[in-house]
Amino acid sequence: MTTVRIAGVGLTPFGAHGDRAGRELFAAASLAAFEDAGVERSDVDQLNYGNFMGALAEDQGHQAPLMAEAAGLTCPATRYEEACASAGVAIREAVRTIRSGEADVILAGGMERMTTLDTGQATAALAIAADELYEVRAGVTFPSAYALMARAYFERFGGEREDLAHIAVKNHANAVDNEFAQYQNEISVEQALDSPPVATPLHLYDACPITDGASAVLLVSEEYAVTNNIDAPVSITGTGQGGDNLALQDREAMAQTPATEIAAAEAYDDAGITADDVDFAEVHDCFTIAEVLAIEGLGLFEPGEGISAAREGRTIADGETPINLSGGLKAKGHPVGATGGSQIAEITRLLRGDHPNSDAVDDATIGVAHNAGGTVASAVVHVLEVDQ
Amino acid sequence: MTHHTHDEAATHDEWLDAIESGEGFYLRSPEGDGSLPPRRVCPRSGSTDLTRELLPETGTIETYTVVHVGATKFADDTPYISAVVDFGPVGLTGIVRGVDLDAVGVGDEMTVTVERRETTDDRVVVFRPA
Numbered sequence: 001m002t003t004v005r006i007a008g009v010g011l012t013p014f015g016a017h018g019d020r021a022g023r024e025l026f027a028a029a030s031l032a033a034f035e036d037a038g039v040e041r042s043d044v045d046q047l048n049y050g051n052f053m054g055a056l057a058e059d060q061g062h063q064a065p066l067m068a069e070a071a072g073l074t075c076p077a078t079r080y081e082e083a084c085a086s087a088g089v090a091i092r093e094a095v096r097t098i099r100s101g102e103a104d105v106i107l108a109g110g111m112e113r114m115t116t117l118d119t120g121q122a123t124a125a126l127a128i129a130a131d132e133l134y135e136v137r138a139g140v141t142f143p144s145a146y147a148l149m150a151r152a153y154f155e156r157f158g159g160e161r162e163d164l165a166h167i168a169v170k171n172h173a174n175a176v177d178n179e180f181a182q183y184q185n186e187i188s189v190e191q192a193l194d195s196p197p198v199a200t201p202l203h204l205y206d207a208c209p210i211t212d213g214a215s216a217v218l219l220v221s222e223e224y225a226v227t228n229n230i231d232a233p234v235s236i237t238g239t240g241q242g243g244d245n246l247a248l249q250d251r252e253a254m255a256q257t258p259a260t261e262i263a264a265a266e267a268y269d270d271a272g273i274t275a276d277d278v279d280f281a282e283v284h285d286c287f288t289i290a291e292v293l294a295i296e297g298l299g300l301f302e303p304g305e306g307i308s309a310a311r312e313g314r315t316i317a318d319g320e321t322p323i324n325l326s327g328g329l330k331a332k333g334h335p336v337g338a339t340g341g342s343q344i345a346e347i348t349r350l351l352r353g354d355h356p357n358s359d360a361v362d363d364a365t366i367g368v369a370h371n372a373g374g375t376v377a378s379a380v381v382h383v384l385e386v387d388q
Numbered sequence: 389m390t391h392h393t394h395d396e397a398a399t400h401d402e403w404l405d406a407i408e409s410g411e412g413f414y415l416r417s418p419e420g421d422g423s424l425p426p427r428r429v430c431p432r433s434g435s436t437d438l439t440r441e442l443l444p445e446t447g448t449i450e451t452y453t454v455v456h457v458g459a460t461k462f463a464d465d466t467p468y469i470s471a472v473v474d475f476g477p478v479g480l481t482g483i484v485r486g487v488d489l490d491a492v493g494v495g496d497e498m499t500v501t502v503e504r505r506e507t508t509d510d511r512v513v514v515f516r517p518a
Binding site: 121134135149151 | 400423424431450451452453454455456457458459460461462463465468470471472478479480481482483494505510512513
């Protein structure tokens with residue numbers, strides 16, 4: 001089985017992109033990835049493209065061939081949709097396809113336009129990742145679903161809003177020098193605590209923003225990289241995916257995320273590592289509580305310990321296990337269908353040493369990406385390793 | 389209670405009708421697992437032999453949130469309490485009414501009914517103090 005190497009990565013800045021069409025955003029990210037990789041566009045075997053709400057935000061379905069065309073590709077293209085984990089799944093399927101020998105070069109990533117919608121429309125659009133009959137019709141929104149999980153966590157393990165505020169503060173601090181981040185500004189614990197409530201106990205600064213953006217990752221087989229003299233020091237050595245009941249009401253527990261645990265176990269086994277080997281991670285912090293659930297589900301912290309990890313400095317840039325050095329979804333932004341690709345791109349840059357925050361992980365060899373859909377009814381985990 | 393075949397699997401609307409008339413039900417597998425319609429397969433046991441059983445009269449709040457920013461279709465309902473209530477074999481999600489926003493708590497005992505949203509007049513699952 002071949003090793004899957006990351007030949008190049010490309011991102012657009014995350015934020016509000018006004019009248020720019022989604023196809024142009026994805027083209028920009030793709031061209032950046034090709035330039036980074038030094039791979040010919042004609043060598044691409046297929047496009048694996050992630051997108052969640054394009055039919056609502058841009059009235060555009062059937063996006064994959066449109067995006068292939070925009071990126072200058074003539075290969076087959078398929079859209080993957082797993083809510084906010086869409087690009088993560090697109091990359092996972094690319095890894096599996098290259099390993100199978102069916103392809104040598106795959107462009108994977110995603111794009112989302114969200115600022116075309118007003119807040120109410122965006123809230124409704126994001127909510128379609130939840131159970132329409134039993135959650136959306138009952139008044140559940142994306143933030144309120146995570147608020148239900150946060151309350152359940154507090155009840156089971158303890159914790160308070162100030163613990164969550166430290167996660168937001170940490171991720172904003174990490175984003176300051178990231179040229180692709182939506183919010184390159186620091187915030188204080190007091191600002192986070194004083195922000196208006198969205199769905200208690202979550203307030204505005206507990207939530208990721210509404211974001212436009214695109215990500216592209218050019219994956220190649222080991223053989224292709226060698227034959228074409230491609231410099232690709234970072235590999236995806238492990239991939240895993242897990243699932244859960246869509247509706248919170250049907251789950252055994254709301255203070256844990258079994259889908260993440262399943263995905264992590266599979267990815268770590270695939271890579272031949274354990275959680276102890278992970279140097280740093282980019283995790284799906286669509287809300288501050290989601291980072292807590294993620295780092296516990298990934299086995300980086302024991303259940304009940306994740307809540308205070310940022311407050312105790314354990315997950316900050318110079319802590320024992322830096323989490324979301326990119327700024328995370330919270331500060332870098334969350335164009336949902338692109339996020340999984342963005343996480344892979346950021347870890348690649350961090351491991352290669354060309355990320356503004358690479359100094360924080362200059363001895364690191366293993367980074368983990370965690371991309372979740374909805375309230376973690378789906379989760380994708382990837383292990384990335386850099387050549388010594 | 390009623391044994392249903394594939395031709396008479398309950399719909400979500402029928403389930404709401406039943407709650408509205410005070411005869412709320414859930415679907416029970418031979419293994420004792422509960423689920424809610426529409427179901428052909430019990431998501432926990434995998435059984436296709438599902439029977440309708442009466443919902444317990446009361447449940448307890450498992451988790452809740454006060455929603456200040458709602459979707460467009462709930463804009464006039466905000467702020468409202470959203471909760472998951474544990475009814476034993478099944479959990480239900482709905483809006484808590486009849487309790488002050490700052491007086492709700494995990495473990496509170498609730499009954500379930502069906503009322504109307506303030507924004508759209510659509511039906512919504514509502515919990516009220518037992």
